[in-house]
Amino acid sequence: MASNAAVPFWRAAGMTxxxxxxxxxxxxxxxxxxxYKTEAISRERVHFAVSKWTDGKPETPTIRTDTPDx
Amino acid sequence: xxxxxxxxxxxxxxPLISPHPMAAIRSSIVPAEEQAPLGVRSISTQIVRNRMxxxxxxxxxxxxxxxxxxxxxxxxxxxxxxxxxxWQPFTALLGDTPSVxxxxxxxxxxxxDKGLCGGINSTSVxxxxxxxxxxxxxxxxxxxxxxxxxxKAQLIRDSKKDIVLVLTELQKNPLNYTQxxxxxxxxxxxxxxxxxxxxFNKFQSxxxxxxxxxTVLSPEIVEREAESGGKLGELDSYEIEGGETKSEILQNxxxxxxSCVLFNAVLENACSEQGARMSAxxxxxxxxxxxxxxxxxxxNRTRQASITTELIEIISGAxxxxx
Numbered sequence: 001m002a003s004n005a006a007v008p009f010w011r012a013a014g015m016t017x018x019x020x021x022x023x024x025x026x027x028x029x030x031x032x033x034x035x036y037k038t039e040a041i042s043r044e045r046v047h048f049a050v051s052k053w054t055d056g057k058p059e060t061p062t063i064r065t066d067t068p069d070x
Numbered sequence: 071x072x073x074x075x076x077x078x079x080x081x082x083x084x085p086l087i088s089p090h091p092m093a094a095i096r097s098s099i100v101p102a103e104e105q106a107p108l109g110v111r112s113i114s115t116q117i118v119r120n121r122m123x124x125x126x127x128x129x130x131x132x133x134x135x136x137x138x139x140x141x142x143x144x145x146x147x148x149x150x151x152x153x154x155x156x157w158q159p160f161t162a163l164l165g166d167t168p169s170v171x172x173x174x175x176x177x178x179x180x181x182x183d184k185g186l187c188g189g190i191n192s193t194s195v196x197x198x199x200x201x202x203x204x205x206x207x208x209x210x211x212x213x214x215x216x217x218x219x220x221x222k223a224q225l226i227r228d229s230k231k232d233i234v235l236v237l238t239e240l241q242k243n244p245l246n247y248t249q250x251x252x253x254x255x256x257x258x259x260x261x262x263x264x265x266x267x268x269x270f271n272k273f274q275s276x277x278x279x280x281x282x283x284x285t286v287l288s289p290e291i292v293e294r295e296a297e298s299g300g301k302l303g304e305l306d307s308y309e310i311e312g313g314e315t316k317s318e319i320l321q322n323x324x325x326x327x328x329s330c331v332l333f334n335a336v337l338e339n340a341c342s343e344q345g346a347r348m349s350a351x352x353x354x355x356x357x358x359x360x361x362x363x364x365x366x367x368x369x370n371r372t373r374q375a376s377i378t379t380e381l382i383e384i385i386s387g388a389x390x391x392x393x
């Protein structure tokens with residue numbers, strides 16, 4: 001069993017627990033039947049802009065989004 | 071033929087000779103500056119009328135914004151209240167220890183992207199700065215992670231060097247857990263911390279927002295605190311199932327705790343934002359109404375004064391003719 005390993009496989013792949021649980025949640029959402037499936041997937045949309053700052057200067061913001069048309 | 075031309079010329083010259091026979095005499099009696107421009111006989115009310123129109127338009131806008139905020143508030147309030155169940159078990163298990171002293175503090179300031187919502191953004195900025203001062207000291211460093219444009223604009227002024235990450239455009243889609251957890255993931259990956267202090271406005275009612283600090287400790291600090299006893303001392307009495315070690319469990323828990331607490335914080339702050347905007351817009355439409363009342367009063371008074379003056383002029387003119 002994977003959970004018995006010294007380091008869980010997802011952490012070895014450089015994921016945090018949040019990423020791991022999100023992937024699992026997405027799997028569950030995809031298991032829903034049709035009218036609920038699109039509803040659940042469209043509810044959980046990701047969109048925000050991140051910009052890192054080094055020494056008091058902002059770098060150009062990157063936009064994290066899962067809707068490609070925006 | 072020549073005579074006719076001369077006669078025509080003479081007719082053209084005639085007005086030049088005496089254009090206004092009386093004008094010369096009148097100007098010597100009445101000083102020239104008292105003659106108002108043609109057609110203006112009383113005070114113009116046009117400026118007041120324009121002002122009234124613009125105030126009325128502003129009032130319409132603020133009323134509409136209030137309605138929008140009210141409807142958004144209702145949707146988001148239910149979400150925020152439901153999300154409170156997410157952090158409560160974590161606080162029961164790991165406790166909330168705002169007084170913990172660590173080397174690397176990261177202050178997560180949550181604010182809104184848009185303005186016109188009262189003082190909620192400056193409150194959270196003020197609390198962040200106070201926390202920064204409280205936790206500053208030798209061999210300690212405090213960094214800011216900022217959510218939202220408004221806190222960024224305020225913190226840029228004097229804490230530019232301490233900002234490590236700015237996240238904006240959160241509310242383009244309705245807030246949801248996936249979004250906030252991806253965001254939390256970004257913070258975890260990009261920032262080194264011993265303790266995260268999340269600052270937000272907790273929604274209490276439409277007019278009351280409590281500036282709140284939630285502390286999320288890194289797994290190492292949780293272990294350190296648990297060993298030294300205190301509030302986290304009871305953590306050892308829990309049994310751990312499965313093959314994972316305690317530090318692994320704690321790391322997972324800390325990560326999940328952070329995303330849950332952040333989710334709740336973002337929702338509470340968004341809720342407070344809408345509430346604050348609602349009450350701000352309510353008071354500004356009330357102010358616009360008061361202003362409109364005052365302006366209407368001035369306008370009517372001026373109008374009536376000019377009518378009265380005109381009447382007096384007519385009556386006194388008539389009585390002068392009669393007498």
